[in-house]
Amino acid sequence: MNQAPATSADRFLAPAEREIWRILADVPDPEIPVLSVVELGIVRHVRVADDRRVTVGVSPTYTGCPATEVIARSIQTRLEAEGYEDPKVESVLSPPWSSDWVTESGRAKLKEYGIAPPAQSVSNPKHLFREPKVACPRCSSMQTRKVSEFASTPCKALYRCESCLEPFEYFKCI
């Protein structure tokens, strides 16, 4: 369940599929544009049929995430621009997306962008009832305080750094 989806570096992929993963690595998430959809861990599978018809499986981060439809359209648009005709995007709910699937480079980019990356793995469901220690993405201080469980998008919470006094967003563990 916690096995991360493939990336273009996966040596077990067929070349045609690896090419699609490479293209998707360049499709930004509409709400956190420094991250690609691959780094966010929402691309679940890529299939290329014999006639070059492409199907991409994408998971919503949250069931109601309004970006889901924008993401599907931007994937289609990019693949069309690369010469793939009528690409399909299908929704994959199971197993549900987890913040554990945000890639290492994705975490680094989140931090650089000013969003604290997920602070722990969710493999133990008890994590929800223990407060994680969240480091300030600006000054790395651990003296931070949660201001609100929810923030500007469903995937983030609102924090404040007690050292540099800046507010920041934290990418929730789910």
Next chain:
Amino acid sequence: MSASPAIVAASAQLRFRYALYLGDTSLILAQRLGEWVGHAPALEEDLALANTALDLLGQARHLLSYAGEIEGKGRSEDDLAFLRDPSDFINLALVEQPNVDFGHTIVRQFLIDAWQLELFECLQGSSDPRFAELAAKALKETRYHYRFSSGWMVRLGDGTEESHQRVQDGLNALWKFTGELFAPGAVDEQAAAAGLGPDPASLRAAWTANVEQVLTEATLKKPADVSYRWFGKRHQHTEHLSHLLAEMQIMQRTYPGVQW
């Protein structure tokens, strides 16, 4: 929900109605929470209620789309949400109750979050994989909702005299609608027999233990169980549903097919 030889195959009609029951419940609660946008006591709580509403709306969209798919008459999630009459809705009566104040809203949310925690946990074992996979996804979101609402139950209940009174009033007003959560209502009873979802009564013990623990911590009194007349899942709604739908549906009713 372990497989039992008594399980009978779920008919399309039953799966359709079960998807409507769960979808309507999430949809109506989402609409109620959405009424808070711009009105909550603080920006953080405004965001929290809106985010919770968004998760519930996401669940409703999956469930109503699936209902339309099973029905096979070409009705979309929007058709089912916007073009059905109040008497066609089978949401729990609890979720259509008005917001009143932040205290009432938190009580309603807490009671339903605690129920959804048990429901989705069990629904992951549904004989229908579409319900099972949605439950696995929704369960993760519900844990966040529950953490928010149970946290506020304690802060308000164990807060000032006024916050305590308001949340106790909310509890007293809404408690009579909790009986329906565990009483058989045809759709969920048949769904349980077909292995689609849990027997509603089976959720009661864990829900009660959970709710009692939070009420104790919040220094609130559990109201006595009373008989109740409303049964949303049997189409018996309070007057509030019609008002809610009138507002929610007016654009699609007035300008059919309008988009923006």
